[in-house]
Structures are given as structure tokens and as C-alpha cells.
Amino acid sequence: MELLERFAAGDLEAFEVLFRQHQGEVYAWTVRIVRDTGIAEDLTVETFWRIYKNRTRFKPDGNFRAWARRIATNAALDHLRRTRHDVTLPENLPCPAASDGVVRRQTRNSINAALHELPPKYRLVVTLALVEDESYADIAQAAGISESLVKIRVFRAVRMLRKKLNFLRTEAVTK
């Protein structure tokens, strides 16, 4: 029996093989969304827990990688929903050192806070599309929505962000 068939039938050894094959990829995708290594590790385990729980729904001739990515995106989105109003930024949040002279710390924090305040589904697409430069097609597939909906959400998120950050511009003009 093939590996995916054995997994769908509930074989734990087959699941372990799939876990080891795909954990790195699931983690890499998740950390791009949640931007915290510890949380991304927990969500990777949560993703595979959901995968195992729903193994009977998986068609062995299907694309396991795409399925896992979709579940990982949902798990990350659930996390963003749970922590939406918790705007404490993770300590290991990556930030570009080279531009420190250009953008002041306060401004950077304001931009981060504005991003954190976005509704989770918008934060997801804006982070992946504008920060991580993922293609609309990949985001659409991972989020289970159409490419045009991704485009619309990016556009709306941009408008929301600019509205939130408008005060920064006026502040800069007055200086």
C-alpha cells in the first residue's frame, strides 16, 4: 500500500514519515504568517494534529503538500484571531537593521501595531503578499479562496493601513 493510503487508513508510521517529510515546510509557511518561531512550532504541531484528525477526508491521490499548507494557513489564521487584540509584538520579530536610520523606532512600532490591528484575514494576505512577496496564486491556494479575492483583500488592507497610518504622514509633514 502507498504511503498516503496507509496514512489515510490511520497508520501511525506512515503519518510519522509524512510528518518528517513536511514539518519543515509547514513550519516555514507558518512562521511567515505569525512571525514568531515558538508560536510557529506550536502551530506546526497543531497543523499535523488536525491533519491526523481529518485523515479520513484526505484522498490518497490528492496533493498532501497543498492540503497541509491549507490546514497550516487555517491554524495560523485561528491564532491571529485569538491574539488580534494582543498587540504585544514578539521579541524575535524580524526587522531590517539597515533602515533603522530612515524609520524611527516609534514609527516602526506604529506600523507594526497598525498591521496587528488589521482583521486577521486581511493581515494574513497583506503579510504574505506585501512583506513576504508570495504570489497571489499561492496565497489563494493556501487560504482556499480565489486569486481575485486575494487581490481585493490586499487592496482593502492597504486602504485600512493607510487610514491607520495617516497620522504618521501628517506628523512627518509638520516636522
Next chain:
Amino acid sequence: MSNEERDNEKMKNATKELLKQSVAPVQDSELRRDLWPQMLRKLHEQPLPIHSIPWFDWALAAILSALLLLFPGAIPALLYHL
């Protein structure tokens, strides 16, 4: 491309620049440790719920049991039809 679309694209690119000055793309997304032991712990701590039988099947079974208790005379008829 219409003027509106051009403006939207400009706005998107400007926001993208602003975001990138503040939030850098994740450079190191490599997983540093094997998460399988953590996964095994979770599997042992949270046994899987019974998924093979959907809730509505349980509901049907409960309704049928209640009916048979209320009308035991229906049991032979049911057995005949099975």
C-alpha cells in the same frame, strides 16, 4: 490600465515600501529541531474523538431506540424489514 487601477497600484507599492521598512521578510525560516516528539505527546494527551460515526447517525440511533422503547410492538416489524 485605468487611472484608478494605476493609483491603486501606486498606493499598494507605497504601502509595501512602508511595511518593508518596518517588518522585514522572514530570512531564516528553517526548522531547528524535530517536532515529532512534541507531536507524539499531543497524540497521547488528546486521544482522537470517534470520527467514523457522524453525530446525526448517533441522533438517529437515539430516536430509534426511544421509539422501540415506547412501542415495543414495532420490534418484530423492524426486524422483518432489516
